[in-house]
Amino acid sequence: MTEIPKDAIKCLDKGFVRLVETMGGDDAIVQAARVSYGKGTSKVSQDRGLIRYLMRHRHTTPFEMVEFKFHCKMPIFVARQWVRHRTANINEYSLRYSEARDEFYYPEPKHIQFQSALNKQGRLGNVPKRLTDKVLKYFKEISERSFDMYRELNEAGLARELIRAILPVNLYTEWYWKNDLHNLLHFIGLRSDSHAQYEIRVYSDAMAEAVKKVAPFAWEAYQDYVVSGLRFSRIEQSLLEQRLPDRVIDDILEDVAYQITATLHNNKRREDADLFPLYQKQGGSDSEDDFKLKWASGEIEIGNVRELREFKTKLKQLKK
Numbered sequence: 508m509t510e511i512p513k514d515a516i517k518c519l520d521k522g523f524v525r526l527v528e529t530m531g532g533d534d535a536i537v538q539a540a541r542v543s544y545g546k547g548t549s550k551v552s553q554d555r556g557l558i559r560y561l562m563r564h565r566h567t568t569p570f571e572m573v574e575f576k577f578h579c580k581m582p583i584f585v586a587r588q589w590v591r592h593r594t595a596n597i598n599e600y601s602l603r604y605s606e607a608r609d610e611f612y613y614p615e616p617k618h619i620q621f622q623s624a625l626n627k628q629g630r631l632g633n634v635p636k637r638l639t640d641k642v643l644k645y646f647k648e649i650s651e652r653s654f655d656m657y658r659e660l661n662e663a664g665l666a667r668e669l670i671r672a673i674l675p676v677n678l679y680t681e682w683y684w685k686n687d688l689h690n691l692l693h694f695i696g697l698r699s700d701s702h703a704q705y706e707i708r709v710y711s712d713a714m715a716e717a718v719k720k721v722a723p724f725a726w727e728a729y730q731d732y733v734v735s736g737l738r739f740s741r742i743e744q745s746l747l748e749q750r751l752p753d754r755v756i757d758d759i760l761e762d763v764a765y766q767i768t769a770t771l772h773n774n775k776r777r778e779d780a781d782l783f784p785l786y787q788k789q790g791g792s793d794s795e796d797d798f799k800l801k802w803a804s805g806e807i808e809i810g811n812v813r814e815l816r817e818f819k820t821k822l823k824q825l826k827k
């Protein structure tokens with residue numbers, strides 16, 4: 508099996524993720540989206556805004572225009588979880604055709620932990636050294652013994668497609684794995700999450716490095732709207748509507764009016780005299796003196812006008 512190539516990211520003790528090739532990047536997302544939204548101008552800042560808009564509104568197909576092909580080597584039990592992501596194109600090393608190689612995953616002692624009582628799919632706590640030594644001894648014993656048997660049966664001419672079944676799932680396998688950005692982000696969202704098993708997380712994090720480089724705006728938007736974004740159920744919204752005092756919502760709406768004004772001014776400079784009326788037009792209710800004080804503080808954040816207006820609509824919906 509393949510040694511760790513120079514341009515690969517090493518994963519676990521003997522595995523790796525190597526980006527073989529890509530098609531497109533942020534530009535391909537924008538190019539595809541402009542087919543549906545019309546051409547317009549395309550400054551870098553507008554490209555970023557468009558990508559953020561698409562991500563926010565889950566208009567996902569433009570993200571499918573970007574493709575990633577990886578060469579990966581991982582233990583079979585990791586591949587077993589990985590293969591559940593059905594949208595990828597995969598070609599795997601064949602143990603029917605080729606001989607198995609004596610390459611097994613042995614966990615680092617710090618990753619040998621107890622079964623978590625809280626999270627039935629997790630591990631927890633420090634294991635005493637005598638126990639980690641025993642775990643590693645058993646991993647090695649079963650791996651070496653099964654491989655000796657495999658080799659003996661292979662040399663006796665038995666069919667490889669059958670005798671491979673005596674090898675354990677910590678045996679390394681490798682594959683070419685191709686997917687588009689939309690589905691790759693979905694994979695990374697699930698498998699780089701803290702609930703995912705450590706051994707697959709390592710591979711997902713390695714692929715995330717490629718995404719950050721190839722499509723940085725899409726990566727940023729995915730973090731902002733999907734990974735760190737919150738969605739409320741109908742029941743949760745109803746609780747917020749009932750419990751959130753109107754004065755709190757009004758305070759936030761006030762901040763939003765300032766932010767929209769500052770963003771509009773940042774996008775297209777206004778005369779000083781036009782700023783207060785512009786702020787009032789956005790629903791701002793401070794007096795002109797208070798407005799001038801706050802404006803001069805330099806503390807108003809610039810945002811995205813469309814996003815801020817959408818936020819304003821949501822806030823108003825929460826008011827009784």
Ligand SMILES: Cc1cc2nc3c(=O)[nH]c(=O)nc-3n(C[C@H](O)[C@H](O)[C@H](O)COP(=O)(O)OP(=O)(O)OC[C@H]3O[C@@H](n4cnc5c(N)ncnc54)[C@H](O)[C@@H]3O)c2cc1C
Nearest residue numbers: 590591592593594595628690693694697698700702703704
């Ligand atoms: C922390 C964690 C724990 C898990 N635990 C278990 C477990 O205990 N047991 C278990 O069996 N699995 C488990 N899984 C696997 C999980 O149930 C999913 O199979 C896996 O994450 C792939 O997700 P997906 O279907 O969204 O991805 P993909 O297969 O990549 O699909 C991407 C999206 O395409 C669409 N899609 C793809 N194929 C179809 C289809 N045939 N029909 C409709 N829509 C489709 C769906 O919208 C889907 O979200 C776990 C996964 C995670 C991350």
